[in-house]
Amino acid sequence: MTAVSGVRRVVDWVRWYVREVSGESVYDRYVAHARAHDPEAKVMSRGEFERDRMDAREADPRKGFRCC
Template structure:
């Protein structure tokens, strides 16, 4: 009984973590790195900071890319 409860709590926590990462866009960097390595393994991988700067610049250049309030 207790192990089932622990598994349920863990599964719920993992689901909440996934949802928050998707909602905040934090997982975008992980997906970008995965995509970059799959399509061009020799390409340099930008740091998270560089990635966020590129993403912000892209959104500023084309507001249809994503919603920005500030």
């Protein structure tokens, strides 16, 4: 393993980790799941998905604790 490939591997891992912790990858998983189960179905845009996700969190306090 060369130094460049080692650095690239670390950068890829950090990118993956940040996307997982921030929730960025959730939309990508939603799109992959929706297309795998019904390729003809309309897939929500990222904005629609995030609004729907936030509404679901706020409707059920167990899914995303918010104090205010």
